[in-house]
Amino acid sequence: MSQTNLTQAFAARYSDVPVSCADGAALVQSMAARGSCRAFEDRAIPDDVLDTLCAIAMASPTKSDLQQRDIVMLKSSDQRQQLAALVAGQAWVSDAPMLLVFCGNNRRQRLLHDWHRVPFANDHLDALINATADAAIALGAFVTAAEALGLGCCPISAVRNDAEAVSNLLGLPDHVFPFAGLALGYPAAPPTISKRLPLRVTCHVDRYEEEGLRAAVEAYDTDRAAAQPYSKQRFVDRFGHTEPYGWSDDKVRQYSAPERAEFGAFIRKRGFYLD
Numbered sequence: 544m545s546q547t548n549l550t551q552a553f554a555a556r557y558s559d560v561p562v563s564c565a566d567g568a569a570l571v572q573s574m575a576a577r578g579s580c581r582a583f584e585d586r587a588i589p590d591d592v593l594d595t596l597c598a599i600a601m602a603s604p605t606k607s608d609l610q611q612r613d614i615v616m617l618k619s620s621d622q623r624q625q626l627a628a629l630v631a632g633q634a635w636v637s638d639a640p641m642l643l644v645f646c647g648n649n650r651r652q653r654l655l656h657d658w659h660r661v662p663f664a665n666d667h668l669d670a671l672i673n674a675t676a677d678a679a680i681a682l683g684a685f686v687t688a689a690e691a692l693g694l695g696c697c698p699i700s701a702v703r704n705d706a707e708a709v710s711n712l713l714g715l716p717d718h719v720f721p722f723a724g725l726a727l728g729y730p731a732a733p734p735t736i737s738k739r740l741p742l743r744v745t746c747h748v749d750r751y752e753e754e755g756l757r758a759a760v761e762a763y764d765t766d767r768a769a770a771q772p773y774s775k776q777r778f779v780d781r782f783g784h785t786e787p788y789g790w791s792d793d794k795v796r797q798y799s800a801p802e803r804a805e806f807g808a809f810i811r812k813r814g815f816y817l818d
Contacts, residue, residue, distance in 0.1 A: 644725075
């Protein structure tokens with residue numbers, strides 16, 4: 544891939560386009576130009592491709608070599624349909640040729656302590672965070688590798704909307720929890736490059752900085768509304784119809800209603816302490 548292609552991908556995503564030094568790096572270019580895929584060809588993914596992607600995901604960094612993540616591949620169409628039903632409101636999920644669920648797993652570590660008869664001395668919030676981070680890192684590695692092989696992906700955070708039902712469907716024991724699903728398949732069309740906040744807002748030097756943040760977000764709202772207008776507005780009955788309707792409008796409306804308020808209770812029920 545050429546330097547021009549990488550620069551074009553950056554220009555499509557950022558208002559403050561960085562100077563690229565990765566000339567010729569095909570993987571870097573594909574990462575810069577990636578987008579979520581929600582329309583797939585009716586084409587199965589070979590088992591050896593899935594196995595390779597799982598192996599790459601598990602080769603990714605892990606906190607203290609604890610390896611606190613698992614992947615559940617739903618190869619059964621019945622299992623996929625049941626999972627799709629649990630993430631209601633996202634009809635495209637049921638059309639994905641493959642669904643996977645990435646899980647945080649603090650159970651194996653606790654079993655090691657049982658087997659070695661050594662007390663587990665870290666039964667607090669950090670145990671959950673470590674397992675969550677491990678699952679997130681594996682998910683990112685899987686997505687990068689899959690897209691490099693020509694597959695399309697879209698993470699599904701809605702597996703946490705009814706985490707207990709998803710856990711029961713997958714047979715997850717205590718101290719193992721669903722972090723995110725992933726729809727996977729061969730794309731029916733090239734994905735859209737979603738605009739991101741300017742890099743000056745999200746990437747800092749030496750210290751965190753918020754100078755000019757509001758103006759930058761307002762400019763981003765304008766740019767994104769022009770390039771990627773939302774097909775519908777959230778909660779029009781509460782907020783009315785707004786024009787222009789930008790990214791910040793959408794995110795404020797989204798989080799004006801409770802989401803996954805029961806997830807903390809679910810995590811505690813699964814044996815985690817959050818103190």
